[in-house]
Amino acid sequence: MSFADKNPVAIAxxxxxxxxxxxxxxxxxxxxxxxxxxxxxxxxxxxGEHKSNFxxxxxxxxxxxxxxxxxxxxxxxxxxxxxxxxxxxxxxVDEALEKVGRGYQAECLSRGILKSL
Numbered sequence: 512m513s514f515a516d517k518n519p520v521a522i523a524x525x526x527x528x529x530x531x532x533x534x535x536x537x538x539x540x541x542x543x544x545x546x547x548x549x550x551x552x553x554x555x556x557x558x559g560e561h562k563s564n565f566x567x568x569x570x571x572x573x574x575x576x577x578x579x580x581x582x583x584x585x586x587x588x589x590x591x592x593x594x595x596x597x598x599x600x601x602x603x604v605d606e607a608l609e610k611v612g613r614g615y616q617a618e619c620l621s622r623g624i625l626k627s628l
Contacts, residue, residue, distance in 0.1 A: 517549060517553070525550060591624065
């Protein structure tokens with residue numbers, strides 16, 4: 512099963528909620544509250560522990576404004592790449608990979624995914 516087999520309305524809602532967010536690590540509680548249950552089977556395996564690298568602020572994970580050692584969840588950007596790949600949007604994925612910065616990548620993916628639905 513892939514996102515290509517899922518309800519486009521559920522995917523569109525998820526893309527609307529994520530939008531151009533290429534930075535957030537979405538915790539399981541957020542997913543349970545905001546993601547259609549029909550998508551959980553594809554997103555839950557992507558959940559894992561993400562660790563901070565305190566050598567640089569861009570590599571450090573923050574929660575409520577404070578640096579943390581780690582956070583359990585799934586990166587919003589990883590969900591967007593997975594959806595685009597599952598939908599066969601190679602040109603959108605390639606364009607996103609050419610972007611510098613996770614926010615620009617997320618905006619590109621979100622726009623491409625929504626356009627294809």
